[in-house]
Amino acid sequence: MRPVELNFAIRGSDFINAGEASSNMKKALSRLGLNPSVVKRAAIAMYEAELNAMIHGGGGQARVQIFSDQVLITISDEGPGIPDVGLAMQEGWSTAPDLAREMGFGAGMGLPNIKKNADEMKIETEIGQGTTLTILIRFA
Amino acid sequence: MKLNACAQLLDAQVLVPADNMSMEIRVACGADLMSDVMAFACSSNEMMLTGLINPQAIRTAEMMDVKVVVFVRGKLPDQSMLDLAKDRSICVMTTQLPMFTACGLLYGAGIMGKGE
Numbered sequence: 001m002r003p004v005e006l007n008f009a010i011r012g013s014d015f016i017n018a019g020e021a022s023s024n025m026k027k028a029l030s031r032l033g034l035n036p037s038v039v040k041r042a043a044i045a046m047y048e049a050e051l052n053a054m055i056h057g058g059g060g061q062a063r064v065q066i067f068s069d070q071v072l073i074t075i076s077d078e079g080p081g082i083p084d085v086g087l088a089m090q091e092g093w094s095t096a097p098d099l100a101r102e103m104g105f106g107a108g109m110g111l112p113n114i115k116k117n118a119d120e121m122k123i124e125t126e127i128g129q130g131t132t133l134t135i136l137i138r139f140a
Numbered sequence: 141m142k143l144n145a146c147a148q149l150l151d152a153q154v155l156v157p158a159d160n161m162s163m164e165i166r167v168a169c170g171a172d173l174m175s176d177v178m179a180f181a182c183s184s185n186e187m188m189l190t191g192l193i194n195p196q197a198i199r200t201a202e203m204m205d206v207k208v209v210v211f212v213r214g215k216l217p218d219q220s221m222l223d224l225a226k227d228r229s230i231c232v233m234t235t236q237l238p239m240f241t242a243c244g245l246l247y248g249a250g251i252m253g254k255g256e
Contacts, residue, residue: 016220019199023228026203036205043203044178091179104192104200107175116179 003065003072004028010050010075012059015103021062022047025073028066034139042071042137045117048110049075049133055100056080057131070119070138078130085123089115141165141249143208143231146187149245150235152210156222158231165208168251170243174200181254189242195221202228212239 006028008021026043030036046062053060057077065072082088089111096106115121120136144161147154154161168187171177177188177200187208190197193215201209209225211217211234217225225232235242247253 016195019196019203023199023202040203040205047199047203048178103194103196104172104174104190105196107173107179109175109179113175113179 001068003067006062006064006066008062008064010053010057010060010062010077012054012057013099014054014059015099018051018054019047021064022050025062025064025071028064029071032066038137038139041117042073042135045114045121045135045137046073046075048114049073049135051105052110052133053077053079053131055096055105060130069140070136073135073137074132075135076130076132081127081129081131082123082125083127085125141246141251146208146210146246146249146251147233149249150210150233150237150242152233152235154231154233155217156225156230156232158208159229161231163207165251167253168243168246169254170212170239172239177204187246187251189239189246191215191239193217193221195224197221198224198228198230198232201225201230207231208233210235210242212237212242 029039057079060077063074091112092108094108100106118135119138122134125131143163165186169181169185170189172192188206189210191213208231214236
């Protein structure tokens with residue numbers, strides 16, 4: 001069976017509409033009648049990643065592929081890249097601008113929280129080229 | 141504790157009512173940092189108290205399956221936030237009380253925090 005695929009654009013520095021892609025993905029998973037805790041893990045992981053692309057990546061793309069037993073979420077941007085992934089994975093480490101902090105984010109919890117909620121997570125990043133984050137959530 | 145009793149206790153103004161104002165509220169969290177709500181808050185929060193007044197407070201509530209957002213310190217969300225909350229079936233209220241006092245009153249009335 002072919003996966004259901006959803007694609008969304010993420011606009012840079014758009015604190016008003018950020019989260020809309022994750023909201024749509026959450027609705028799509030909920031409609032499948034999945035365990036709410038699985039849906040919530042996917043929603044939190046994607047929302048954190050969507051915010052990262054909006055705040056750090058200057059915007060980007062979200063692709064959601066829903067399979068019968070898992071959802072694969074790919075968030076990509078063409079931003080500055082992550083110079084030190086190890087540091088970025090540390091809780092509390094943040095390079096978020098003041099605006100992000102004023103909006104309630106930028107506590108340095110994003111990537112660690114994605115890892116916590118995902119069954120698998122992969123970061124591909126290149127300085128000056130951008131970052132692609134892949135998140136896998138299994139349904140059971 | 142029933143939601144309408146929570147509103148009364150906080151002397152809160154209900155801006156977006158819940159479909160069921162008699163719903164039971166058992167677990168709540170209070171934070172101005174949405175990063176912390178998503179990273180540390182209990183998985184079964186039914187109510188979130190915050191002084192953060194922007195659409196991402198509603199978005200965070202949506203992702204976390206929070207059913208009620210209480211804005212403290214008299215913060216008033218704009219119409220776009222209220223429309224978003226209504227669309228997501230999230231109850232919104234506002235109280236003049238500061239965060240500490242609002243949380244204390246609810247805790248004293250039996251509403252629990254994370255892991256309790």
